[in-house]
Amino acid sequence: MAALLEIRNLRKSFGGVAATDDVNLEVAMGEIHAIIGPNGAGKTTLISQLSGGQKPDRGSIRFRGANITRRPAYTRARLGIARSFQITSLVMDMSVLDNVALAVQASDGHSFRFLKPARSITHLRDAARDMLLQVGLGDRADQPTAALSHGEHRLMEIAIALATGAELLLLDEPMAGLGPEESTQMVAFLKLLRGKKTILLIEHDMDAVFALADRISVLVYGKIIATGTPDEIRGNVEVRHAYLGEE
Numbered sequence: 216m217a218a219l220l221e222i223r224n225l226r227k228s229f230g231g232v233a234a235t236d237d238v239n240l241e242v243a244m245g246e247i248h249a250i251i252g253p254n255g256a257g258k259t260t261l262i263s264q265l266s267g268g269q270k271p272d273r274g275s276i277r278f279r280g281a282n283i284t285r286r287p288a289y290t291r292a293r294l295g296i297a298r299s300f301q302i303t304s305l306v307m308d309m310s311v312l313d314n315v316a317l318a319v320q321a322s323d324g325h326s327f328r329f330l331k332p333a334r335s336i337t338h339l340r341d342a343a344r345d346m347l348l349q350v351g352l353g354d355r356a357d358q359p360t361a362a363l364s365h366g367e368h369r370l371m372e373i374a375i376a377l378a379t380g381a382e383l384l385l386l387d388e389p390m391a392g393l394g395p396e397e398s399t400q401m402v403a404f405l406k407l408l409r410g411k412k413t414i415l416l417i418e419h420d421m422d423a424v425f426a427l428a429d430r431i432s433v434l435v436y437g438k439i440i441a442t443g444t445p446d447e448i449r450g451n452v453e454v455r456h457a458y459l460g461e462e
Contacts, residue, residue: 366397
């Protein structure tokens with residue numbers, strides 16, 4: 216399978232501490248690739264460099280063969296990379312539909328500085344409703360965003376990422392703060408995206424990781440110590456000692 220994302224010798228240090236330490240990684244087209252590791256391993260720093268939020272000290276990032284290492288975040292979004300955050304960044308006093316319609320509007324080439332066009336252009340709203348239907352929130356479209364649960368907010372973020380037309384989704388702990396039922400709903404939805412979108416997933420919920428991932432990379436103190444299938448990672452002695460424990 217061809218690599219959509221290629222990371223070579225990526226390094227980012229803060230005060231002499233390497234958050235990412237010569238990271239090498241390939242994410243194949245259409246796969247769900249999970250990054251796991253203990254707190255402070257450098258996972259969010261890695262995602263931030265991939266999305267353009269932080270510039271690496273050295274190394275390279277290639278997307279669809281093009282070097283995007285020094286490109287700003289907004290150009291990466293236009294190329295087809297979308298990121299969801301650990302903490303939701305939704306506009307709470309807008310409707311669910313309006314939040315998603317703004318994302319459709321941005322990807323459609325319209326100005327997205329004003330809400331009125333997104334509310335008045337029928338195809339933008341139709342596309343937004345379609346995205347909400349895909350994530351199971353079709354019946355919540357006209358509700359205020361603040362009225363939705365935390366789990367529904369996470370699904371909204373996925374809808375917004377899909378609305379941009381992104382090819383690569385960078386998902387930063389989508390299960391964070393979800394209850395068992397909401398986690399089950401999120402896992403079921405992400406499974407539907409396998410093969411349709413490429414997903415780089417950071418997640419602490421190991422049940423979700425092993426249910427979803429085609430491959431898993433383990434990041435410890437800024438270094439990837441192993442990459443493999445879920446079964447290979449489960450059976451890796453070094454990984455068990457460093458992170459998974461003996462369960």
